Amino acid sequence: MDTTAETRLIRHLVETPDSAIPASALAAARRFMVDALAVGLAGSAHPAQPGMIAAAGRWGGGEEASVWGEAIALPAPQAAFVNAFQAHALEFDAIHEAAVVHAMTPVLAAALAEAERAGGVSGTRLLGAVVLGLDLACTIGAAARGAMRFFRPATAGMFGAYGAVARLRGLDAATAAAGAGLLLGQIPGTMQAHHEGSVALAVQMGFAAAAGFRAADLAQAGLAGPAAWLTGPSGFLAMTEPEHDIAPGLAALGRDWQVERLSHKPFPSGRLTHPAIDGVQRILAQGAVETARVYEVRLLLPPLAMRLVGRPLVPGLTANYARLCLPYVVATTLRFGTVGLQDFTAPRLVDADTLALAAHVAMLPDGSTDQNAVVPQVVEIAMADGALHRAEVQATIGSPENPLSDAAQRAKAEACAAAARHPMPPARLYEMARLVERLASLPDAAVLGRALRTA
Template structure:
């Protein structure tokens, strides 16, 4: 029985059983999540949600990361708001086999409840619970991939509530039976439709998943019941949200029987749909060669990009109207790579998406499907016309995009990403302290001290 097996595995997991690379992966995942959450804290999707729901908040216990001054809200709303902020720039981590962004729902719920408890939560306890949650959501995601995603579910949130429930159950030391009930309570709160991509609601999904998972575990802690076969039953989660599933096999492959999924986590160098990353990577290389050759992007005649089929399915918006839609436009990603030689949240602001020069370059890009390409691979051909009328062609083949498991982001690159997002919000000194605090997560005796830096 998948639900019982997952609950049993969760209650038996200990920090000492985590391999060193898994602990490192958890710290890197938390570090990346914290930077993304601070970076997204002032986005309209986050601020509108906070404004709309502020009058419904309970006694303040939990920190809103990146907020000006010391701003706390109740744990349920902290999980929601931090979850929204963590995902709104599409800059968060990615489990590449399922394209789940796993840390957002789990860490947002986990930190919110850890801060609300009267007892101290150590960094080791926090990491153990974080790993439990990420493993749970990725394993159930693998169990229904790809049918679940193909039919239209946003897999980050539809699995994220389960991951958040498992993580909080672990932190609260719930029994195996209580954890099984929490999983069922989370599974019945299925959240997230792909139709919402390109709007504020996309980032609402992981926030709501964090909130749903937290709610599930809190109810279960008081012996609120659900089905104890909520994942695998005939009318349970897996069979309702997918036309086929391998749920039992995936749950049975929980480490140490199988691999640790958190060790497969990748981090985004660009704040957009991950299938666009090879194109941006290639266009940045073209930009660098243009600079060496003394050519201008204005001399581009056309750009041909050969891409994996998912690129046009997920990011085929030719004329995005704002920054959120720009994240789902391979054409915008290519244009900013060519024009700026980079793609950070600044290149996805509304004013950049509608800038006439960006639009002009975007209109010169054509993308075609090549079934033989992997999802992290692309081929780009750029035709230029020099001032003397001579035509010049530059070709770039990206075998594995930066940020893939084959070309992972280094710690130094993660720091650069963290600092780039946090300094505008926190300032230089506070950002440096926050960065070090997050790297030292395992060493902290009381994770509630995060309030002093973030």
């Protein structure tokens, strides 16, 4: 019996019965699907979105799947491309912290587009494809042990998108394995986009979602990629994550469901900024900080935070850069008590008081060696009179260890729907959420995609 990592992952993907997925995993899937769809609606207002749609429209005609928050449909791969872009464009989409992968974004974008394209896909099958696609993406992403060299949300996320499409198409293990190998030549995810705060980060998430369709189409046409696509000497892990250990993830297949390890993002900024925001909020709640008397804010950060969001304040801040800039995000929290979508608009990005306060933020390595840890993070606020306020965050807000309340999840979804290019009224948002909640009873999940279109 073939026991390679590739075979075990593919068999788990295509042979696990929907009935084997526990109720807790299905509930988590529904919860994070609503979050992803709402965030995708908000992302329709990103300035680059019209250009994305225009470009995607040149890649082929047809109306197979909805563009979230718009009145149009595109061929399924193009719709998935645009929707995954929208869902990541505002840095508001859920994340699997251990994998450092925004896995729901490309997985759901691809799965829902495929369900619309095919028609007659039951809600139960859609849920299963999302859960198993997430298992594939997060197991691969969580194998990393070294510093991130490629943009893992897109690279590992691509496998999840493919997994969802392959499962919905009912591919057998041999065909699904052939398609997985065909993903290697499509790896999206340079970290240079992250370093520069470029919109290309979100575009790469679109590439990840669309790649799943190309690989599945080619596999069904009889083509096959390398068999050792994951663990070969030039396979995915060797190329992108040379320091890795896939064994724990393989051992957890069918026992631990990765959808239950997803984390909400309550703030539209890089996940590694969330513990610092939380720490500042805890100190502000004590009522002892006047921002005018702040002498210095010191952030003690793990290596991942230093690399991903420990970037300096620069002149001419753009929204994409500022979302990943701790000095700006921390100063914003100190001034306004939180971080919201409005804090990345042009007036806020040039606010002199915020920028002056951001200049007092110092980012220091905490001496830890885990290259993929999000927490702990420590916030110290030194006042001009010598007083020192300190908060240590051990569990990121929105994580399974420190989850968002149902009320906070609803408030986030409402804010996202209201921020869309074509704002979605609360009644329609709740209708969409109810469709997700009763997915298991829907004979055709395409109704969910259509509910995301504007009138």
